[in-house]
Amino acid sequence: MTEPTSPNMLPQPDGQSLAYHHTAGFSPGILFCSGFMSDMEGTKALALEKAMTDRRRSYTRFDYLGHGQSTGRFQDGTISRWTDDALAILDNCTAGPQIIVGSSMGGWIGLRMAMLRPERIVGFVGIAVAPDFTTRMWDDMPDAAKTTLETTGIWEQPSEYSDEPYLISKKLIDDGPRNFLLGGPINVICPVHLLQGMKDESVPWKTALQIQEALTSQDVIVSLIKNGDHRLSEPDDIARLILAIERLGAQN
Template sequence: MSTPTYLDLGPDRRIAHVRTKAQGAGRAAPGVVFLGGFRSDMEGTKALALEAWARREGHAFLRFDYRGHGASSGAFEDGCVGDWADDAIQAVTRLTEGPQVVVGSSMGGWIALLLARAAPARVAALVGVAAAPDFTVEMAASMNEAARAEMAATGLWRRPSAYSDDPYPITRKLIEDGARNLVLDAPLRVGFPVRLLQGTADEDVSVDVAMRLLGHVEGPDTRLTLVKGADHRFSGAREIDLLIATVEEAGLVAQKGISSPE
């Protein structure tokens, strides 16, 4: 496990990150940036596997924690999608050089799309892994009467999670900010390759979401790969091998200039 360094963006805003520099032939290829999911951190299986691959191949690689996540400053409850997207924008623009292959896992897929909207010249290709754009809309719709009453009274709904013994704190700020940062309410016009990976056994993000995202992307080279039996974590050996191969292929396509900005 590498010791993170910090990008200081203010007195109470420090973004923990681990950066791998390009080496040898890897200098000619786009760097790779990993964007984690909701309440996850940069020490997950996918991030570390991609980092190991990048080191072997000489590619530049960046993983980091949004504010309120992992080793970064701040409380999770104080953040929202717009904040985390800005963390990603700051990390990419300040810690990387040139266009990057942006890999977004779950919520990170939404963040990747917001990054591409804000800084399209810094995205060489986008790889979504169980991408969950606009997930706060479904989250709000899933709230029962008791949950709505809890949020109305306290500004917070403690939502049970399959990934933690502690319920997830879902804030009114998160829901309201999500509605201001939707990406599936209009066509997503991109000038770079897009690769979407989705498991059919994913109980958090359905294949329908992946199909809807595929339908919204308008670009020169967009593909969706369905993996039978893969769950939301997408972290088994088979899935990791596919993820690495997909990132490598997307980077090669971008490097060759097959997809050019519109």
């Protein structure tokens, strides 16, 4: 396995820095938003980089505050902050129209970006998009964990995807409602393609149908993968993702 190459660093006003990799190419470019406690060295992020580079399409991947090679502490992050991080990368590290590819939490953030930068975002591809997941996180939390969170501000939640626990902060839970999407129309006007595994144990597959119903865009495709899990990182999943991106790219 090759070592990750050193990223570029984008300084932020608060003294933190966001790590990113950008490859120049044709428009529209692709901006990949990874999931909760994931980073830009994941299977999908790297597979897309190779595929888009082979097609000479512009591609950007990055790490949020407290993730991967960016600075800061994970527990200081919130959906609002990580959305600001993604917007900073969009505004300062990319040019021209972009297609957002968002995985899990990155899908929630990506939809928020499409609402906030409609003039820049010309397409959105979501992979197991997880809007409003902080509510489910709180609801599923044991009473003892809620007490710990209220008392100390941090709860160490065991992760099924990593040996490291998720550091769930009270700040993250409290910030969630500022970014909720499922309570009303999702004012995204660009074409959207949602990829959702039906064996996803983290995001119920019917969530994709809820998102589809709430979107104001009239160009929405939902692909349900009967044997698909949350990650959707198998070769067939990656091929399906690339086809979705290329379909949206061909429309621009």
